[in-house]
Amino acid sequence: MSKKRVVVIGAGPGGLTAAMILAHRGYQVDVYEKRDEVGGRNGALVLDGGFTFDIGPTFLMMLWILEEAFEKTGRKVSDYVDIRQVDPLYRLIYGDGKEFLPTHDEAAMKAQMDELFPGEWEGYQRFLAYEKTKLERMVPCLQVPYGSIFDYARWRLFKALPYLDAHKDLYSHLGSYFGSDPLKLAFTFQAKYLGMSPWDCPATFSMISYIEHAGGIHHPIGGLNRVCHAMAKVVEEEGGTIHLGKAVEEIVVEQGRARGVRVDGQVERADHVLCNADFGYAMNELVAPEHLRAWGPAKLDKAGLSCSIYMLYLGVGKVYDIPHHNIFFAQDYQANVHDIAHGLKLSDDFSFYVQNACKTDPTLAPEGKSTLYILVPVPNNRSGIDWAEQGPALRDRVVDALVQRAGLSDLREHIEIEAATTPGDWEQDRNVYQGAVFNLAHTIDQMLWMRPHNAFEGLPGTYxxxxxxHPGSGLPTIYQSGMISAELIIKADA
Ligand SMILES: Cc1cc2nc3c(=O)[nH]c(=O)nc-3n(C[C@H](O)[C@H](O)[C@H](O)COP(=O)(O)OP(=O)(O)OC[C@H]3O[C@@H](n4cnc5c(N)ncnc54)[C@H](O)[C@@H]3O)c2cc1C
Incomplete structure (x- = not known):
């Protein structure tokens, strides 16, 4: 019997997870990737002079999910990628200059908290205990598809319901543990990983800071992009093909069902189409509206979206003695996130993140040199900001902030090469709808059954x-989405 064929649109982490599992399970898998390298937003950026950056993700969490994805192909991820834990987790720098370095070293953590946030240790213990149970109840709900309203009537969701905390926002939820506002910030800024404000984000996501504190943050040597390269290798080892520099022009629909894709004007027929291209982009650009049963342009227009990111990548002729992950909060963090999410404008007083990866991983730059990755959350493209004009101005403000707030006083004389990515670039060069890099917002009306389904209800034959x-934006959940969709395809053919 001839093999069933799956075409995968996009070689990002979601598409590659599904592709390697399906190839292992005997499918003929063809991955079409519009760019010349794999990884998507999780790819590598290599600048002249030997500087390698991760384009996007730098925090790897819930390692067991990635391990499970590789196990589904009969492999161990550790045979492909050297993954290390980063401790302290990160350095948090508040607007008043105070610093907090959360760590897995319990004695050091307690000593810091007693000094910076006296009397709050007991709240931290309650946080760890409650959030552990929440995570244990929630994870099984995130590992299964929600293709029908009846999927809500499952015992695992009933068990999780008391811990969903979806009726309150993340910031007020943290108030049940801590009195100090800066401490609440240390456990809620993670809403930004979803592109949201802690004052809008459902308290369900307090799991994220728990995951960091209990399970740790990891860095693969060579960067997080190595995981995508490893997945691509597995796809090829299993007989699949990755076609680079091949943009899919449309999903081919016949009799209301996806039957393949059009590439270079040719139809590539398939039994199933798995779409990893950015959801909003794909719905607008790859499927004619008359074929869509759900999630057409009108619905997308009204959908809640994440924020965007301005990125600056600096190849630097020295190594700075700062931790691997550094998060600088605006003086008025709430006003800053409000500007991003609701005001749709750039803040004068902005927050930013600096990754000094060479501290942990010298492979990323020549000896004695380093890479600095700077991420600034900014509004998505619904703002109408003219990035051709604002990009260069923001670049200068970011370098000023690195000199003044981060204390890298001689930085300007050591920058050897640089690159930037604006929200406009995410949309134009990387097909990210509205530049909303963390995708559809994770509000309660866009989660679980309300999120576009893995077996996509808008166009049968598409996953x-x-x-x-489902389950959402962030590497562990993206790997999980690849596993869920691969299993749905296998089940559909069983
Ligand atoms: C700056 C930044 C920082 C982030 N940091 C973290 C982090 O620290 N930890 C974390 O867990 N998550 C993080 N994320 C979020 C998320 O994990 C990444 O964005 C992730 O790469 C998204 O994966 P994906 O599979 O959904 O899509 P993508 O990575 O975007 O992959 C989609 C692929 O489809 C391709 N494509 C698009 N259109 C077509 C077409 N027509 N034909 C063929 N191919 C096409 C694209 O080129 C791309 O390769 C970050 C994101 C960004 C942008």
Whole structure:
């Protein structure tokens, strides 16, 4: 019997997870990737002079999910990628200059908290205990598809319901543990990983800071992009093909069902289409509206979206003695996130993140040199900001902030090469709808059954993997989406 064929649109982490599992399970898998390298937003950026950056993700969490994805192909991820834990987790720098370095070293953590936030240790213990149970109840709900309203009537969701905390926002939820506002910030800024404000984000996501504190943050040597390269290798080892520099022009629909894709004007027929391209982009650009049963342009227009990111990548002729992950909060963090999410404008007083990866991983730059990755959350493209004009101005403000707030006083004379990515670039060069890099917002009306389904209800024969489908945007959930969709395809053919 001839093999069933799956075409995968996009070689991002979601598409590659599904592709390697399906190839292992005997499918003929063809991955079409519009760019010349794999990884998507999780790819590598290599600048002249030997500087390698991760384009996007730098925090790897819930390692067991990635391990499970590789196990589904009969392999161990540790045979492909050297993954290390980063401790302290990160350095948090508040607007008043105070610093907090959360760590897995319990004695050091307690000593810091007693000094910076006296009397709050007991709240931290309560946080760890409650959030552990929440995570244990929630994870099983995130590992299964929600293709029908009846999927809500499952015992695992009933068990999780008391811990969903979806009726309150993340910041007020943290108030049940801590009195100090800066401490609440240390456990809620993670809403930004979903592109949201802690004052809008459902308290369900307090799990994220728990995951960091209990399970740790990891860095693969060579960067997080190495995981995508490893997945691509597995796809090829299993007989699949990755076609680079091949943009899919449309999903081919016949009699109301996806039957393949059009590439270079040719139809590539398939039994199933798995779409990993950004969800909003794909719905607008790859499927004619008359074929869509759900999630057409009108619905997308009204959908809640994540924020965007301005990125600056600096190849530097020295190594700075600062931790691997550094998060600088605006003086008025709440006003800053409000500007991003609701005001749709750039803040004068902005927050930013600096990754000094060479501290842990010298492979990323020549000896004695380093890479600095700077991420600034900014509004998505619904703002109408003219990035051709604002990009260069923001670049200068970011370098000023690195000199003044981060204390890298001689930085300007050591920058050897640089690159930037604006929200406009995410949309134009990387097909990210509205530049909303963390995809559809994770509000309660866009989660679980309300998020576009893995077996996509809008177009039969199409499956989704990536940040725009269930369980959500963020690498562990993206790997999970690839696993769920691969299993759905296998089940459909059983
Ligand atoms: C700056 C930044 C920082 C982030 N940091 C973290 C982090 O620290 N930790 C974390 O867990 N998550 C993080 N994320 C979020 C998320 O994990 C990544 O964005 C992730 O790469 C998204 O994966 P994906 O599979 O959904 O899509 P993508 O990575 O975007 O992959 C989609 C692929 O589809 C391709 N494509 C698009 N259109 C077509 C077409 N027509 N034909 C063929 N191919 C096409 C694209 O080129 C791309 O390769 C970050 C994101 C960004 C942008």
């Amino acid at each position: 989704l993997a990536g940040g725009g489908t």
